[in-house]
Amino acid sequence: MPPRRPASPPDRAPAAAAAVGRFADVRGHERAITHLRRGFEAGRLAHAFVFTGPEGVGKLTVARLLAAGLHCDVAPFDACGGCGACRTIAAGTHPDVRIVAGPLDGKRDISIEQVRDLQRELGFRSLSQHPKVGIIDDAHLLTAQAQNALLKTLEEPSGDSVLVLVAVQQSALLPTILSRCQRVSFGPLPTADVVAILERRGRSATEARALAAYADGSPGVALGLDPELFDRRRRELLTALAGLRGADFKKLVDFAQTLAGEDKDPAAVLALVASWHRDLLRRAVLGADAELQNADLAAAIGTPDVGRSLRNLETTYDTMRALRRNANRNLALVRMLMRFE
Ligand SMILES: [Zn+2]
Secondary structure, three states, rough: OOOOOOOOOOOOOOOOOOOOOOOHHHHHHHHHHHHHHHHHHHOOOOOOOEEEEEOOOOHHHHHHHHHHHHOOOOOOOOOOOOOOOHHHHHOOOOOOOOEOOOOOOOOOOHHHHHHHHHHHHHHHOOOOOOOOEEEEEOHHHHHHHHHHHHHHHHOOOOOEEEEEEOOOHHHHOOOOOOOEEEEEEEOOOOHHHHHHHHOOOOOHHHHHHHHHHOOOOOOHHHOOOOOOHHHHHHHHHHHHHHOOOOOOOOHHHHHHHHHHOOOOOHHHHHHHHHHHHHHHHHHHHHHOOOOOHHHHHHHHHHOOOOOHHHHHHHHHHHHHHHHHHOOHHHHHHHHHHHHHO
């Protein structure tokens, strides 16, 4: 008989705070969920999964819903969202569901100690009739040592526990790990779904549309963008940028200073600038039917030129690279504006 678990483990990693909700509320991952549901209903759910896909698309949400679905007695597998099991899993305090929320504070990797703690937890007897669930978020950050330790659990699963590795890059995991896990892939979401999720999280419709356009199908990325910059200031900045052609040096320096002061992260401002030149390029190549990222600014585009737009886009990317190498921000931005045609 497995040992009884201690009353409160001292080293429980804090789970990312977010309501778990219900499977029915998840957008864009119907295929993955159907796959899991079929396994559950047939009584053939795998003991280990790797969920892979871009950052912030909902992999961890589905992993926690899987845990809730396995523990919810009100609506098995659906996860009712309201019962004790669903609520404690959402809060990260359910005794039979343990989430390793990436590396510990100040660390870059998930250590072998974190894996051993999880294995110890999974080895304790479940407090309910339901399987124990272990989830490792950012599993691509597991050290090789930690992955080797994990192999033991994958080779000899304890009882009917379920392990879910949530990873951005599958290639960071050892082939021996991958071959013992069922792989479920998650793609980027259609923009409309990202907008709907942002609205559910309290963003206004305009804000949600503006943010979603910059998130590459990832609600998690969109939620991390600054609405002040990407919604309210975007129009102003890009309209000013469009009006800069032929401007004198003083105007360019002033605008570079404005851009430099916009955000702690210069990459965010340059992402906006790049979106503008991409829109011009799309309009030049595809004509009036081109779908634009900054559709509300279409009137400011004028008659774009393919070569010029390409060169301007290249200049923007050069500047992004220079800033990543810690170039002086103001100088790099002035130089970029001077090179724009
Ligand atoms: Zn429930």
